[in-house]
Amino acid sequence: MSNKTGSCTCNPTEKTSRYSEIDKVIELYKDKRGSLIQILHLAQEIYGHLPLDLQQYIAKSLDIPLSEVSGVVSFYSFFSTKPRGQHTIRVCLGTACYVRGGKKIIEKLSEILGVGLGETTKDGRFTFEIARCIGACGLAPAMMIDNVVYKQVNANKLESILSQY
Ligand code: FES
Numbered sequence: 001m002s003n004k005t006g007s008c009t010c011n012p013t014e015k016t017s018r019y020s021e022i023d024k025v026i027e028l029y030k031d032k033r034g035s036l037i038q039i040l041h042l043a044q045e046i047y048g049h050l051p052l053d054l055q056q057y058i059a060k061s062l063d064i065p066l067s068e069v070s071g072v073v074s075f076y077s078f079f080s081t082k083p084r085g086q087h088t089i090r091v092c093l094g095t096a097c098y099v100r101g102g103k104k105i106i107e108k109l110s111e112i113l114g115v116g117l118g119e120t121t122k123d124g125r126f127t128f129e130i131a132r133c134i135g136a137c138g139l140a141p142a143m144m145i146d147n148v149v150y151k152q153v154n155a156n157k158l159e160s161i162l163s164q165y
Contacts (some may be wrong), residue, residue, distance in 0.1 A: 019057065021046045026061045036062070036072055040079060049080045085120040085127035087165050089113075089145050094133030096140040101155075105141055106130065108155040112162065125165065 025042045029035040043058060044050050050073050059066040073079045091109060093102045106117065113121050113128055120127045136142035139151035150161060 018047050022054075022058070023061070026058065030062055036064075036069065037076070040069070040072060044079060049083050051081055055081075080127075083120065083124070086125050087146050088127045088129060089143065090129050090131040090134065091143040092132070092134050092136070092141060093130045094137065094140075096137035097133075097142055100140040102141040104155050105143060105153055105158070108158055112158060126162075 022043045025039055025046070029039050032038075039058060039062070040050060043054065047054055052070075055069045055073060056066055059069045062069075073081065089109065091097075091102060091106050093106070109128060110116055113126055115121055115126075115128055117128055117130055131144065134142055134144055134149060136149055136151045141153050142149060142151050143153050144150070145161070145165060153161075
Protein backbone atom coordinates (compact mmCIF):
# COMPACT_ATOMS: atom_id res chain seq x y z
CA MET A 1 0.00 0.00 0.00
CA SER A 2 1.21 3.56 -0.74
CA ASN A 3 0.41 7.13 0.21
CA LYS A 4 0.00 9.99 -2.26
CA THR A 5 3.75 10.40 -2.70
CA GLY A 6 4.03 6.76 -3.68
CA SER A 7 6.05 5.70 -0.65
CA CYS A 8 5.13 2.52 1.13
CA THR A 9 2.66 2.71 4.00
CA CYS A 10 2.61 -1.06 4.48
CA ASN A 11 3.83 -2.35 7.80
CA PRO A 12 7.57 -1.86 8.36
CA THR A 13 8.28 -5.59 8.67
CA GLU A 14 6.62 -6.28 5.33
CA LYS A 15 8.57 -3.43 3.74
CA THR A 16 11.85 -4.71 5.19
CA SER A 17 11.21 -8.21 3.92
CA ARG A 18 10.42 -6.92 0.42
CA TYR A 19 13.57 -4.81 0.45
CA SER A 20 15.66 -7.78 1.50
CA GLU A 21 14.24 -9.78 -1.44
CA ILE A 22 15.18 -6.86 -3.69
CA ASP A 23 18.67 -6.89 -2.14
CA LYS A 24 19.07 -10.49 -3.32
CA VAL A 25 18.06 -9.49 -6.87
CA ILE A 26 20.52 -6.60 -6.84
CA GLU A 27 23.27 -8.86 -5.54
CA LEU A 28 22.58 -11.35 -8.31
CA TYR A 29 22.56 -8.85 -11.17
CA LYS A 30 24.69 -5.92 -10.08
CA ASP A 31 27.85 -7.01 -11.90
CA LYS A 32 26.07 -7.86 -15.15
CA ARG A 33 26.16 -5.11 -17.75
CA GLY A 34 22.83 -3.69 -18.85
CA SER A 35 20.94 -5.39 -16.04
CA LEU A 36 19.12 -2.33 -14.72
CA ILE A 37 15.89 -3.13 -16.60
CA GLN A 38 15.96 -6.70 -15.32
CA ILE A 39 16.50 -5.50 -11.75
CA LEU A 40 13.65 -3.01 -12.05
CA HIS A 41 11.36 -5.69 -13.47
CA LEU A 42 12.03 -8.04 -10.59
CA ALA A 43 11.82 -5.23 -8.04
CA GLN A 44 8.40 -4.27 -9.43
CA GLU A 45 7.30 -7.90 -9.24
CA ILE A 46 8.35 -8.07 -5.59
CA TYR A 47 7.16 -4.62 -4.49
CA GLY A 48 4.21 -4.16 -6.85
CA HIS A 49 5.42 -0.82 -8.19
CA LEU A 50 8.50 1.41 -8.17
CA PRO A 51 7.99 4.43 -5.90
CA LEU A 52 10.69 7.08 -5.65
CA ASP A 53 12.14 5.81 -2.37
CA LEU A 54 12.65 2.37 -3.95
CA GLN A 55 14.24 3.93 -7.04
CA GLN A 56 16.61 5.83 -4.72
CA TYR A 57 17.42 2.62 -2.88
CA ILE A 58 18.21 0.77 -6.13
CA ALA A 59 20.33 3.67 -7.45
CA LYS A 60 22.30 3.77 -4.22
CA SER A 61 22.79 0.00 -4.14
CA LEU A 62 24.03 0.00 -7.74
CA ASP A 63 26.09 3.15 -7.19
CA ILE A 64 24.49 4.92 -10.15
CA PRO A 65 22.66 8.27 -10.32
CA LEU A 66 18.96 8.33 -9.44
CA SER A 67 18.35 10.06 -12.78
CA GLU A 68 19.51 6.91 -14.59
CA VAL A 69 17.02 4.74 -12.69
CA SER A 70 14.17 7.26 -12.97
CA GLY A 71 14.92 7.73 -16.67
CA VAL A 72 14.39 4.01 -17.34
CA VAL A 73 11.29 3.83 -15.11
CA SER A 74 9.62 6.76 -16.86
CA PHE A 75 10.61 5.62 -20.37
CA TYR A 76 9.00 2.19 -20.30
CA SER A 77 5.25 2.03 -19.89
CA PHE A 78 5.39 -1.34 -18.11
CA PHE A 79 7.00 0.29 -15.11
CA SER A 80 4.70 1.99 -12.66
CA THR A 81 5.47 4.38 -9.83
CA LYS A 82 1.98 3.98 -8.37
CA PRO A 83 0.40 0.85 -6.91
CA ARG A 84 -1.32 -1.20 -9.60
CA GLY A 85 -4.55 -3.15 -9.47
CA GLN A 86 -4.69 -6.91 -9.12
CA HIS A 87 -5.63 -7.12 -12.82
CA THR A 88 -4.74 -4.87 -15.75
CA ILE A 89 -7.34 -4.07 -18.38
CA ARG A 90 -5.93 -2.80 -21.68
CA VAL A 91 -8.42 -1.64 -24.28
CA CYS A 92 -6.98 -1.48 -27.76
CA LEU A 93 -7.15 1.87 -29.48
CA GLY A 94 -5.17 0.90 -32.55
CA THR A 95 -6.72 1.96 -35.87
CA ALA A 96 -8.89 -1.14 -36.46
CA CYS A 97 -10.23 -1.13 -32.91
CA TYR A 98 -10.73 2.61 -32.89
CA VAL A 99 -12.91 2.57 -36.02
CA ARG A 100 -14.87 -0.43 -34.76
CA GLY A 101 -15.91 1.13 -31.47
CA GLY A 102 -12.89 0.97 -29.15
CA LYS A 103 -13.74 4.39 -27.81
CA LYS A 104 -17.21 3.23 -26.80
CA ILE A 105 -15.65 0.32 -24.90
CA ILE A 106 -13.43 2.76 -23.04
CA GLU A 107 -16.36 5.00 -22.12
CA LYS A 108 -18.44 2.09 -20.88
CA LEU A 109 -15.57 0.56 -18.89
CA SER A 110 -14.78 3.90 -17.35
CA GLU A 111 -18.43 4.16 -16.26
CA ILE A 112 -18.48 0.61 -14.82
CA LEU A 113 -15.12 0.89 -13.06
CA GLY A 114 -15.59 4.47 -11.88
CA VAL A 115 -12.07 5.46 -12.95
CA GLY A 116 -10.40 7.04 -15.95
CA LEU A 117 -7.54 5.76 -18.09
CA GLY A 118 -4.30 5.21 -16.24
CA GLU A 119 -6.14 4.83 -12.93
CA THR A 120 -6.76 1.98 -10.54
CA THR A 121 -10.14 1.17 -9.01
CA LYS A 122 -10.63 2.03 -5.33
CA ASP A 123 -10.89 -1.64 -4.38
CA GLY A 124 -7.52 -2.27 -6.04
CA ARG A 125 -8.92 -4.87 -8.43
CA PHE A 126 -8.31 -3.24 -11.81
CA THR A 127 -5.85 -0.86 -13.44
CA PHE A 128 -7.36 0.60 -16.60
CA GLU A 129 -5.14 1.41 -19.60
CA ILE A 130 -5.12 1.60 -23.36
CA ALA A 131 -3.02 -0.42 -25.79
CA ARG A 132 -1.96 0.25 -29.39
CA CYS A 133 -2.84 -2.97 -31.27
CA ILE A 134 -2.77 -6.29 -29.51
CA GLY A 135 -2.70 -8.37 -32.68
CA ALA A 136 -6.42 -9.08 -33.01
CA CYS A 137 -7.27 -6.42 -35.63
CA GLY A 138 -9.38 -8.85 -37.71
CA LEU A 139 -11.71 -9.29 -34.73
CA ALA A 140 -11.78 -5.72 -33.48
CA PRO A 141 -12.57 -4.15 -31.11
CA ALA A 142 -10.30 -6.04 -28.75
CA MET A 143 -9.11 -5.73 -25.19
CA MET A 144 -6.96 -7.67 -22.76
CA ILE A 145 -7.30 -8.46 -19.11
CA ASP A 146 -3.89 -9.54 -17.87
CA ASN A 147 -2.82 -12.01 -20.60
CA VAL A 148 -6.29 -12.94 -21.88
CA VAL A 149 -7.41 -11.34 -25.15
CA TYR A 150 -11.10 -10.58 -25.68
CA LYS A 151 -12.15 -10.12 -29.30
CA GLN A 152 -15.21 -8.48 -30.88
CA VAL A 153 -15.95 -6.92 -27.54
CA ASN A 154 -19.37 -5.46 -27.17
CA ALA A 155 -20.07 -2.80 -24.54
CA ASN A 156 -22.99 -4.92 -23.28
CA LYS A 157 -20.67 -7.87 -22.58
CA LEU A 158 -18.30 -5.91 -20.35
CA GLU A 159 -19.99 -6.48 -17.00
CA SER A 160 -20.09 -10.22 -17.55
CA ILE A 161 -16.42 -10.25 -18.61
CA LEU A 162 -15.41 -8.29 -15.50
CA SER A 163 -17.46 -10.52 -13.23
CA GLN A 164 -15.04 -13.37 -14.04
CA TYR A 165 -12.34 -11.46 -12.13
S1 FES B 1 -5.83 -2.39 -33.75
FE1 FES B 1 -6.71 -3.37 -32.05
S2 FES B 1 -5.94 -5.35 -32.19
FE2 FES B 1 -4.95 -4.35 -33.78
